[in-house]
Amino acid sequence: MKSIVPCLWFDGRAEEALNFYLSTFPNAKLIEASRYGDTGPGNRGELLLARFTLNGQEFSILNGGSQQPFSQAVSMYLYCDDQAEVDAIWDKLSSDGGQEQPCGWVVDRYGFSWQVIPVGFVEMVTDKDPVKAGRAMQAMMKMKKLDLPTLRKAFEGK
Structure with a gap:
């Protein structure tokens, strides 16, 4: 096993939350982000998934719909x-x-x-x-x- 990465599941506000976390924590860094295409379920161009680090700890954030x-x-x-x-x-x-x-x-x-x-x-x-x-x-x-x-x-x- 390479690592354990917490995934934060959002319903439409993932990009807003990602930007908040990146601006809140020192040493925060965006690793990569992908966006929805034409096949959905999100709107074209909307953030689908991003990987980022907060002080060296990797997280992922997902715009998954039907948020728990x-x-x-x-x-x-x-x-x-x-x-x-x-x-x-x-x-x-x-x-x-x-x-x-x-x-x-x-x-x-x-x-x-x-x-x-x-x-x-x-x-x-x-x-x-x-x-x-x-x-x-x-x-x-x-x-x-x-x-x-x-x-x-x-x-x-x-």
Whole structure:
């Protein structure tokens, strides 16, 4: 097996979503795109399928018709380098109809779920000291967008 590539299935808005993701994420790159011809089922010239990368992770996006709605049961974790990156990505994903959710999750305007995590958070909640890990987890449970300085203070008992 060469790789596993998540495919995001859309019903008519794939190109709009593709452009949004390419403009939202640093290091995003379009690999290739194909369009419907005369045989449909989409309109001639409409995006059929595209492959792209977000920070090196390959995705595909499909204008497949009869979309099955996205579910929060499947999401992408975004491990951000620092709080500034968390803030920037969060603001873009939650804009124009995106919905902020508890515990660092955000549902973008297309209904896809992302969990925006600052580097260091997972290490806190999986720390061998259950008291410290528990304090970090309790702090996170009160947040929508994760705030690394606040999480760190809770972890350290301050």
